[in-house]
Amino acid sequence: MRRQRAGRGQGSRRRSRGRQGGRADLRPGRGREEGEGEGHRGRGGAARGAPGGQRNGEERELIRYSQYLMPTTKETPSDAEVVSHRLMLRAGMIRKVASGIYNYLPAGLRVLRKVERIIREEMDRAGAQEVLMPTVVPSELWKESGRWDAYGKELLRFRDRADREFCLGPTHEEVITDLVRREVRSYRQLPLNLYQIQDKFRDEIRPRFGLMRGREFFMKDAYSFDADEEGAAESYRKMYEAYCRIFRRMGLSFRAVEADTGSIGGSSSHEFMVIADSGEDAIVSCEACSYAANTEKAECVPPAGASPVGEKEAGLPRKVATPGKRTIAEVSEFLGIDPSVLIKTLVFESDKGDAAVLVSGRYEVNEAKVKNLLGADWIRLAPEERILELTGAPSGYAGPVGLKLRLLADHSVRTIPAGATGANEKDAHLTDVVPGRDFSPEAYADLRLVTEGDRCPRCGGGLRFSRGIEVGHVFRLGTKYSKALSASYLDAGGKERPVVMGCYGIGVGRTAAAAIEQHNDADGIVWPISIAPFEVSVVPVNLKHEGIAGDFPGVPFATFARSLRIPLRRNLSLRSIRRESGTA
RNA sequence: CGGGACGUAGCGCAGCCUGGUAGCGCACUUGCCUUGGGAGCAAGGGGUCGCCGGUUCAAGUCCGGCCGUCCCGACCA
Numbered sequence: 259m260r261r262q263r264a265g266r267g268q269g270s271r272r273r274s275r276g277r278q279g280g281r282a283d284l285r286p287g288r289g290r291e292e293g294e295g296e297g298h299r300g301r302g303g304a305a306r307g308a309p310g311g312q313r314n315g316e317e318r319e320l321i322r323y324s325q326y327l328m329p330t331t332k333e334t335p336s337d338a339e340v341v342s343h344r345l346m347l348r349a350g351m352i353r354k355v356a357s358g359i360y361n362y363l364p365a366g367l368r369v370l371r372k373v374e375r376i377i378r379e380e381m382d383r384a385g386a387q388e389v390l391m392p393t394v395v396p397s398e399l400w401k402e403s404g405r406w407d408a409y410g411k412e413l414l415r416f417r418d419r420a421d422r423e424f425c426l427g428p429t430h431e432e433v434i435t436d437l438v439r440r441e442v443r444s445y446r447q448l449p450l451n452l453y454q455i456q457d458k459f460r461d462e463i464r465p466r467f468g469l470m471r472g473r474e475f476f477m478k479d480a481y482s483f484d485a486d487e488e489g490a491a492e493s494y495r496k497m498y499e500a501y502c503r504i505f506r507r508m509g510l511s512f513r514a515v516e517a518d519t520g521s522i523g524g525s526s527s528h529e530f531m532v533i534a535d536s537g538e539d540a541i542v543s544c545e546a547c548s549y550a551a552n553t554e555k556a557e558c559v560p561p562a563g564a565s566p567v568g569e570k571e572a573g574l575p576r577k578v579a580t581p582g583k584r585t586i587a588e589v590s591e592f593l594g595i596d597p598s599v600l601i602k603t604l605v606f607e608s609d610k611g612d613a614a615v616l617v618s619g620r621y622e623v624n625e626a627k628v629k630n631l632l633g634a635d636w637i638r639l640a641p642e643e644r645i646l647e648l649t650g651a652p653s654g655y656a657g658p659v660g661l662k663l664r665l666l667a668d669h670s671v672r673t674i675p676a677g678a679t680g681a682n683e684k685d686a687h688l689t690d691v692v693p694g695r696d697f698s699p700e701a702y703a704d705l706r707l708v709t710e711g712d713r714c715p716r717c718g719g720g721l722r723f724s725r726g727i728e729v730g731h732v733f734r735l736g737t738k739y740s741k742a743l744s745a746s747y748l749d750a751g752g753k754e755r756p757v758v759m760g761c762y763g764i765g766v767g768r769t770a771a772a773a774i775e776q777h778n779d780a781d782g783i784v785w786p787i788s789i790a791p792f793e794v795s796v797v798p799v800n801l802k803h804e805g806i807a808g809d810f811p812g813v814p815f816a817t818f819a820r821s822l823r824i825p826l827r828r829n830l831s832l833r834s835i836r837r838e839s840g841t842a
Numbered sequence: 843c844g845g846g847a848c849g850u851a852g853c854g855c856a857g858c859c860u861g862g863u864a865g866c867g868c869a870c871u872u873g874c875c876u877u878g879g880g881a882g883c884a885a886g887g888g889g890u891c892g893c894c895g896g897u898u899c900a901a902g903u904c905c906g907g908c909c910g911u912c913c914c915g916a917c918c919a
Contacts, residue, residue: 332880333854333868337912357911412917429919463843463917477919529919538918625916638916731919765919800877816880829878 321792323814328365330821340536342774343468345783349821351791358465358473365822368791369770370476374455376507376788377478377764384500386451386480391433393457397423399432403742408635414461426459431739431761434481438757439745445485448747448757449493453480455766469767470727471538476766483740483757485749490758494734497762501530501730504764508773509786513726515541516551518626519733527733530764531726532772541726542708546719553723554626556708557715560669573690575659581685584654586619589687593678596620601671601679601691603656605645605663608637612648614656614663616699618670621706631666631703655680658697659688667699668706727772728765735759781820795824799831 328350337354338344346352351366362370378388397415400406406413406425414426427433434452442450458477465473482493498514505512510532517529529552531541543550551557583592590597600619605612610632617623629637642653648663649656657680658665671677671693678689691697712721740746740756749755770789777784787793795818799811818824 329852329869330880331853331869335853336848336855339913354911410917458919460918464913464915466912471918475919479919728919763919768919797878810879810881811877812879812881814880815878819879821880831878 320796323795323817326365327363328822329363330817338468340467340470340775341778342470342536342771345774345778345821346468346771349783352469358462358471360469360472360474365791369789370766372789372791373508373766373769374476374478377455377504377766380500380504380507381453381478381480383503384451384496386453386482386500388454389434389437389452390454390456391427391430391437393427393459394424395427395430395433397425399436399743400425403432403435403739405432410636412460412462414459427456428458428460429477429761429763430454430456430479431481431735431759432743435739435743435745435759438481438483439740439743442483442745442747442757445747445749449482449484449489451480451482451493451497453478453762467536467538467771469771472767475768478764478766480762482760482762483745484760485747485755485758487736487758490734490736490760494732494760497732497760498528501732501762501764505530505532505729505769508769508789510729510769510773510776512729513541513543513550515543515726516549516555517731518552518555518630527731529726529728530730530732532729532769532776533724533726534772534775535725536775537725537727539726539728540723542712542721542723544714544717544719545722547714547717549714549716553708554624556712556721558669558704558706558708559713559715559718560702560704561673575688575691575696577681577683577686577688579685580655580687583685583687584652589678590619593687593689595678595689598670599674599677601658601674601677601693603658603661603680605640605648605656606637607640607644608632608634610634612640612644612663614658614661614665615705616658616665616667616671617706618668618674621668621670621709623668623705624707627703627705628666631701631705649680649682651680651682651684651686655682655684655686657682657688657691658699659691661697665697665699666705667693667702669702669704670706671699672702727768727775729769729772730762730764732762733760735761782823783821784823785825787825790825791822792824794826794828795822796828796830799829801830801832 330350331348334344335347338347346366349365350363351369352363353361355361381388397406400409400413409428412428414428415423416425417423438450438452442448455476455478457474458479459474462471462473465471469475480497482490482497484490484493502514512530512532514528514530517527519527529539531537531539531552540553541550542553542556578593580589580592583589586597586600586602590600597619602617602619602621602623604615604617604623606615606625606628608629613628613632615623615628625637640648645651645653645656649661658667659679659682661682674693676689677691677693678687679691680686681688693699708721710721710723713719714721735758737756737758740759744756746754746756773786773789774783777786785791795814797811797814797818818827
């Protein structure tokens with residue numbers, strides 16, 4: 259196929275690769291190019307859009323497959339679940355060393371380097387400066403920000419020989435803020451945006467899916483420092499745009515969605531989601547307007563209609579026996595009522611104390627929203643013993659009536675005319691329970707997860723549910739870290755002010771994995787050319803008599819075409835050489 | 843950490859229920875052969891059956907403990 263095209267491709271490709279590898283491989287980020295324009299060009303005939311700039315040609319990196327450590331396999335190790343993991347193993351890109359910890363083989367490293375290079379170019383273009391911070395971080399900095407205690411077990415801690423405490427950095431707000439507080443004194447030095455591409459370690463509860471959720475991984479993390487909120491908003495906007503360019507250049511179909519800020523903190527954030535069914539995150543997007551959010555963040559429109567209707571019609575609460583009926587499904591069926599009029603009562607523990615959260619039986623509680631409402635660092639569902647202790651009944655029979663706990667209710671509860679709920683007694687529920695009359699939550703708020711029936715909180719349009727892989731996350735941090743670590747500057751009036759920060763992450767390996775999730779077929783990886791480990795394969799065919807020994811051609815063909823799917827192929831045979839050189 | 847499963851050659855697996863000789867495919871080595879889609883023939887190399895202990899004349903197989911890995915739930919790039 260396409261012999262001529264391949265020929266053309268080869269011609270212009272020779273000056274395309276830049277000088278990674280070979281003797282020049284210690285010079286990353288060389289060969290800056292302007293503009294985008296490589297994007298995703300698929301296979302065949304795409305040579306002109308290739309990365310690598312137009313530096314005077316003749317540089318060509320030729321790698322011999324026979325000598326290259328790229329152990330492609332037909333069979334997949336049995337512990338690989340998702341396609342990207344499987345295909346990376348089969349293409350000889352990565353090998354596991356321990357759970358969530360990998361060796362990157364040459365071909366895999368090349369892909370990471372290409373992803374990094376695109377990131378560097380766009381970060382530099384956006385005015386950020388590259389630095390490099392240590393992976394080992396002293397505990398003092400983390401204690402100063404308060405996260406030594408707040409961050410949890412993902413933070414791998416250890417001691418050195420002198421018994422000093424350290425951790426492996428899972429993110430670097432503390433370190434960068436420490437740097438900046440020492441060096442930045444004046445508003446004249448702002449704004450400042452510093453980034454690094456560095457090895458991170460998070461002791462994940464459950465590493466899985468290969469590079470998608472490893473414990474050790476490469477991340478680009480950037481931190482912006484501004485004099486005020488307006489400046490910070492501008493820095494945020496620049497990063498948001500840079501992220502769009504980065505993912506676009508890698509040929510990814512993605513979406514930026516509003517997100518919860520989690521343990522990083524801050525006022526607002528967007529996640530960059532690569533759309534993929536295998537994604538671990540659920541997202542909603544409006545079919546009419548531009549609203550999109552992580553389901554964890556997605557706002558739910560409160561129901562129309564006022565507070566308790568039917569107060570007069572409903573009798574007083576009655577206790578009914580519901581032996582063995584604990585779940586919403588069991589209780590609603592047993593009582594012959596719709597789940598929506600059941601008042602589901604969940605008991606949470608948090609660093610701000612215990613609370614009962616109420617929601618209509620047709621919905622699920624959104625823990626992130628509860629946590630934010632409480633202003634808590636952590637919350638969790640109370641264990642069985644605590645539930646018994648706090649409600650006087652085993653789980654499944656909690657209810658708000660007479661409960662001596664903080665009551666927080668979702669909006670969906672308010673309009674339940676005469677509901678049913680647990681009686682705080684084993685094997686019993688109450689019916690004809692009226693919110694506002696029989697119990698009074700301290701607040702009605704949006705505390706539930708969006709569901710299929712919900713409408714867009716911005717425009718009322720329909721919502722679409724999809725799944726995504728979070729490859730990037732941008733946060734407006736405000737002054738959380740600058741205040742905790744006293745990073746301040748003097749403004750034009752000589753007044754001391756805290757710097758206003760933002761932080762911006764991209765998972766390098768995860769992005770590569772996401773690209774594979776999105777670009778593969780039954781045979782293997784269909785690389786976007788901008789991050790393909792190789793752009794052209796050259797296969798000698800039938801040249802034995804010319805003194806050039808080749809493999810049986812089916813092998814390299816299949817290897818390059820299936821496992822690796824190198825975008826372009828050039829076959830070298832006596833015939834093709836004669837044709838092109840004009841000799842006979 | 844809770845729930846489920848699995849550890850036998852580099853990889854994928856069988857053997858275990860019913861204890862007695864370590865087996866298959868791929869990969870690897872050598873020779874021949876082959877050159878436009880993961881070839882063919884022949885001959886080879888490679889395993890303390892995850893670890894420790896127990897039962898037994900005898901343990902890959904039965905029992906106990908430990909370790910590791912993967913999958914399902916709470917975190918996040």
